[in-house]
Amino acid sequence: MTVASASAHETAAASPRSLFRYVLGLADDALVLGHRLSEWSGRAPMLEEDIALSNLALDLIGQARLLYAYAGEVEGMGRDEDALAYLRDERAYSNVLLVEQPNGDFAATMVRQLLYAAFMHPYYQALSASADRRLAEIAAKAVKEMAYHLRHASEWVVRLGDGTEESHARTAAALDELWMYTGELFAMDEGERALAAAGIAVDRAAIRPRWDATVDAVLREAALKRPGECWMQSGGRSGRHTEHLGHMLAEMQVLHRAHPGATW
Amino acid sequence: MSASTTLPPPQDADLERARAAAAAVVDPEIPVLTLEDLGVLRGVERRDGRIVVSLTPTYTGCPATLAIALAVETALAEAGLADARVETVLAPPWSTDDISDAGRRKLKEFGIAPPERAQRGRGLFAQETVACPRCGSTRTLRISEFGSTACKALWRCEACAEPFDYFKCL
Helix, strand or coil, rough: CCCCHHHHHHHHCCCCHHHHHHHHHHHHHHHHHEEEEEEECCCCCCCCHHHHHHHHHHHHHHHHHHHHHHHHHHHHCCCHHEEEHHCCHHHEEEEECHHHHHCCCHHHHHHHHHHHHHHHHHHHHHHHHCCCCHHHHHHHHHHHHHHHHHHHHHHHHHHHHHHCCHHHHHHHHHHHHHHCCHHHCCCCCHHHHHHHHHHCCCHHHHHHHHHHHHHCCCCHCCCCCCCCCCCCCCCCCHCCCCCCHHHHHHHHHHHHHHCCCCCC | CCCEEEEEEECHHHHHHHHHHHHHHEEEEEEECCCCHCCCCEEEEECCEEEEEEECCCCEEEEEEEEHHHHHHHHHHHHCCCCCEEEEECCCCCCCHHHHHHHHHHHHCCCECCCHHHHHHHHCCCCCCCCCCCCCCCCEEEEECCCCCCEEEEEEEEECEEEEEEEEEC
């Protein structure tokens, strides 16, 4: 392929359709994880963490709302944030598999939180320099919140990993269980690669060194062993989800679908 | 616009009234702070003849954002400016450095420790020092980085044994 045809190809791929798909993926990641965390409301192991997890959920749902609103505008079909959040089925959701995994115990929630926040913090930092002004603005806002998410999860993983025999075992088990979903954080399709080449999206591979460094530092402090290279599960971005997402969406969407157009 | 000795046109008086009305609205969760103290009032201008008041959210998911926008709309209507519009702007992102000195003083008097410094640069496991808003001691302990609202953390003073809210840096 010649350079000229490659750039023509990239321009075609960096279309409004690609931008819509890309923003939707970011929004779905944030909403699905936000909803998962909200499932802890009233059920966390202690009051302070109940409040913390609800706060984290609020941040993520707030980020999702901004991203959905923008995605809807880019798509130009009149879909607003509610239509995108409540009226799409599982196969139309494009979040990574990591964020839809069930909460499990508190250790599993904290490990999932660490793996996601260690990625999204530097990712939003890079995205705040996006050539797309709206995305840059949203990212500049979100990065400040993700700094708190990362610190919260890191402190808990250290406390649990370097805690009792039981907390160590549970945290190690969660890490082993969730590790195979981390590869998808770095995967990009053709449309997203074109957007990255155009300075709109962020090259996910470029985030890898910082993610590795953060995760390794926390695991070392937590006396946990980083899982070895393994086969990485994927499919979320193209709508092929684990069985857990459908159940989550059913609960999340039922009210809106049962009472279309209802308002407070 | 050229300099003039005549009275300002009526729309300028309206703009001033709109600014004063919006600036005096108080935060629904921290009622000692006005929007001006909080630093979320980003602009009051006339666009195509219509007054537009720009607000910026503190946290993206803060439930008070909507309540604040509604309160501003109400205040504008009460000031006789029902035609004015409220819009949200994200950039530059709000920071606790945007809280005015008066706002910081009011927070402390209300029993909330004002934010110490901007969040930037704080490392992964770094600790911060927060003075108790009641007795002033720095022998304080962070209980949780997340408190009763998105913007607050929960702390306890080891000197006077009182728990307190800390307006955390963003």
